[in-house]
Amino acid sequence: MQSKPVADHVDVLVVGAGPAGLMMATWLAKCGIKTRVVDKRGTKVFNGQADGLQCRTLEIFDSFGFGHRAWIESNHMLEICLWNPDQDGVIQRSSRIADTIPGISRFQQVVLHQGRIERFFLDAIKDFSHGDVSVERGIMPTSLEIDTATVEDPDAYPVTVQLRHLGEEEATPKQTATMSNGSAVQDGLFRSNLAADDTADLLKAAELNAKADTLEVVKAKYVVGADGAHSWVRKAIGLKLEGDSTDYIWGVLDIVPITDFPDIRMRCAIHSASFGSIMVIPRENKLVRLYIQLTTTEKTGDQDSRADRSSITPEVILESAQRIIAPYKLSYRTLDWWTAYQIGQRVGSNFGVHDRVFLAGDAVHTHSPKAGQGMNVSMQDSYNLGWKLANVIKGISDRSILKTYESERKAIAHALINFDHKFSRLFSGRPARDIMDEEGISMEEFKNAFQKGNLFASGIAVDYDKSAIVSKPDATTDGEEASAKAQSLATELNIGQRIPSVKVLNQSDARPWHLQELLRSNGTWRVILFPGDINKPTQKKRLDSLCEAMADPSSFLNRFRPAGSRYDSVIEVLTVHAAKRADVDIFDFAEVLRPYDEVDGWDYNKIFVDDESYHEGHGQLYQNFGIDREEGCAVVLRPDQYISFVGKIDDYKSIDDFFSGFMLAQNTVEELK
């Protein structure tokens, strides 16, 4: 023990600086929450690792302002080609499928290595926090205690964590030092599930390094364990992953391929007749990732045992690939990264304890990487939790909203596990030779699963259950799904799902924006008013009556807003009307919809219109959202763009009731008058 622990007080301690931890830190930095982020590794990831980015993930990135960076640098995947053995057992292209279902998002699935994604997060964290938040590397927690007596006290710091600073050598992962063409190539085996947990080794090494081994104590209001599949935090709070692993072992090569296979720049699923399967993922910088089934490697025993990884080398993996892709030739001169893993699916029974310590990402669900889902679902875990923590820490929301993290994300984790289980089995199996071949996999069934999986894989289908923050009808009795599409005011909007996006025009300058571009992730709730054609006196009157109620000092806009804060700091009101743009101007709308500031004048960025643009077409929002131009509606969006509530345009009371269900009044009505 080299130094005496000194207690540091933070709102949130994030353990782990992979995508899930960095997403959490980005949210908290954006919301101005006092945060520390620690990671046991000495550096960020530079290559290899997870790489697919779903449409929904890109929408989220864009809401933080760096979607375009991922979009520009990444490789875009447009088409999936399925290759199966023909009657002679020779692989042939059997189908082409759109990689992303057209129309579901303004983004499509792309591929970019994790190191660049972490860079975007790190830049955003620095920018949002003005340098106050940064990732502290080479630091591990060694003990975690929760003072259960104070867990319900919003002002308490009930979690005490001891941190140990590692030396540089200990924080650098060991490479298996494979040599290819005479030089060492980075591999990912140290993070593979074929590798043993190295946490204990790291700690032991640190103890021996007298210089680096210092301790400190952090008292935190909340702790987020985003520390991966071997999560230390998970063990510290006594939670376990449940599930199983399979027989299937796969290798991964990131190479610049030299091949006459014509679809090497497409995403391909190749089933050979009897040598296993390959998934082709074309990447940036001429790289292609190949997921290659290693049929020669067998399962070695029970669930917790691991396949012998010493026999797995890039050469072994390549040889498998060459057998599968024959008669086409495949070789490479450039190998960027490689790894191997055993397929398995596990999920945590709980996502945290006391709503004070939470798990996110691989710490609470693991599965195979081929579906390109892991990093996305992990980041979306934190994206779900971050704004809730920020709102609670700021005293704007009741702690009860934190319960929705587990209820919302556990369902997603199970859906992911089920999807991966089915998909892996279909992909790892041998294609049926004919209809009588019952042990073989039907290629028709595989294609159907692929197509069906595409919507799931986009991240767009996520549909959160009813709760204090999702005001939807109870699950329908017909059982299948709890869709709330039934509400007739906006027939194409689904409460519980993220709001879709079409182009709308700014009333003041005619500029087209995607609706989602207006919904920046900054922690605020939004009321979007769709008043219809406000040149109709009835609609104008209904909108004006709502505005009158909202302008009242005791309205939800004022009651839940801390004194002295900006008018849109807790709940922002946006309007998208359906009159012709040229027939109205912003002064035709009540001032509460275009608030006045004595330095900046009126706010020109709150009122929009569903009309034709000069250069980018007509979004046809009312038609696409199923909103009647002579009826309109009001929609409440969560800070993560999920739809909480749909009601009548003049139903002030229901909106007020909704917010009153979990928001904390900042002033008494008397103070506000």
Add this chain to the structure above:
Amino acid sequence: MQSKPVADHVDVLVVGAGPAGLMMATWLAKCGIKTRVVDKRGTKVFNGQADGLQCRTLEIFDSFGFGHRAWIESNHMLEICLWNPDQDGVIQRSSRIADTIPGISRFQQVVLHQGRIERFFLDAIKDFSHGDVSVERGIMPTSLEIDTATVEDPDAYPVTVQLRHLGEEEATPKQTATMSNGSAVQDGLFRSNLAADDTADLLKAAELNAKADTLEVVKAKYVVGADGAHSWVRKAIGLKLEGDSTDYIWGVLDIVPITDFPDIRMRCAIHSASFGSIMVIPRENKLVRLYIQLTTTEKTGDQDSRADRSSITPEVILESAQRIIAPYKLSYRTLDWWTAYQIGQRVGSNFGVHDRVFLAGDAVHTHSPKAGQGMNVSMQDSYNLGWKLANVIKGISDRSILKTYESERKAIAHALINFDHKFSRLFSGRPARDIMDEEGISMEEFKNAFQKGNLFASGIAVDYDKSAIVSKPDATTDGEEASAKAQSLATELNIGQRIPSVKVLNQSDARPWHLQELLRSNGTWRVILFPGDINKPTQKKRLDSLCEAMADPSSFLNRFRPAGSRYDSVIEVLTVHAAKRADVDIFDFAEVLRPYDEVDGWDYNKIFVDDESYHEGHGQLYQNFGIDREEGCAVVLRPDQYISFVGKIDDYKSIDDFFSGFMLAQNTVEELK
């Protein structure tokens, strides 16, 4: 004299680091040319200054990789509103016009202050040159000599320039120290044409500063004077601007307006009945730029005299604005920048001497800023010259192509001056009260000029004359214009104009790209083959015959390429075919169209297709370019994307002849065999 001059040898010395100088440096850095850039100012511009970016300028920025930065940060202008006095003399909105003509470009005109634009250039220069090229500030040339005996020797350094390093104090422009709300506001009077040339003062001050005043000597192959309206280089080579100034004096305010004028976020031209005119330019960060006619300021004398600027303050300018915009109210709390200028138009008789020292930007043409043209035309001057210099310095092109700089850009400068002269007169004049009011300006004429000016102002209409690098028919005898549209192989392409852009798909991965996105500014010429439907045997055969000729060791592809350089380093071949994408793959095309590299395999980024995309529609290139799918054509593009040549798809000889007209063979045919 503090230090002994030591001669430094550079390929190009750029004097002036405004937009024209930085564009030049960006080209040269991208092409790997040894360059120095000096500027007498101590810092880059931080606010104010020129701000409009044309479509064509954004296309150019995008070709260097930073178009999206300008697009994201800028304010987009969508609509122009014209306001005129009604019968009672009260201003009313009379028309709305699209700010950018729909369909002419994938970008629209935007506004961003010069400081950010200079930042994009500086970042690109650093990136492209790996830090070798940077702007050296606080440095002025003091003498320039040309050794006329060696100007035609491509290896000579005929220009000798003496540079003087200024002290920090001398390099900082004097502000007029206007106080507003108690704090100093930056103004631009020091660069205004109302200000005297401060070059002599700067030099004198530097002489007095013994510590900073050091000299050095640079020997340059070429010098580019991009040193503004008071250009020292222009004087040093004995050239003058010709033209005149007018009576009209205008003030400029960059403010966050507080106003009930409903179109303050639109670009507006407001003619008041008798108090003058305002141009409203909405900007980024809530700012609005107002160009305000100062009717109280009168011309003081002959061409070279200047209006008395001591009487011009932000308060005086605001009062003028308030009179013009009444009955609407206008005030501000935030003033970001202001200046004033006298309208005038001047252009240089020549754009350089000996094709060794060139002038670009304000150094060779000046005019009023309201049309938002100045910075664009200036940058486009250097964009025209940069690749020519790079190609000549690299020994790829004959020096004769440098003559086209003046022949191409002088015509543009004159067109700009004429446009500005007419536009300024119409904008500064008093609106006619009625049809009998002959001294007044017809508002109908003004609107027509505005609309007509829009195409000019986009930068898209630029049409370069016939030359060694523009293989177009002689000017038509009907006189009006020398359009080459008549060529029937691509009826909608105009030789001499930049190639338009529609979406095409990469054959290998189905990704949609705008054609222009494939035409990065890197100094290479391009042959774009449009072979039509290559599933038709006739078309396939014609394409194959061309490919056979191109693959020959003595072809233009090999003859003009230095030994050991990459296959696309001097001339890149791109193909856009019109068969269905799914019916062919890249191995159906000759290898010369998808060259092989032993490390990277085949090149997947050379063959494209005009077909439907999954998410971004169908570019309909053949239809939009007027190319017959059963005839096709070959197009040669300059490194700046202007069309040089259109010929038959199998007319190898004409393409070879075209390149032979100015390119220098790098190898003898015997060496190549």
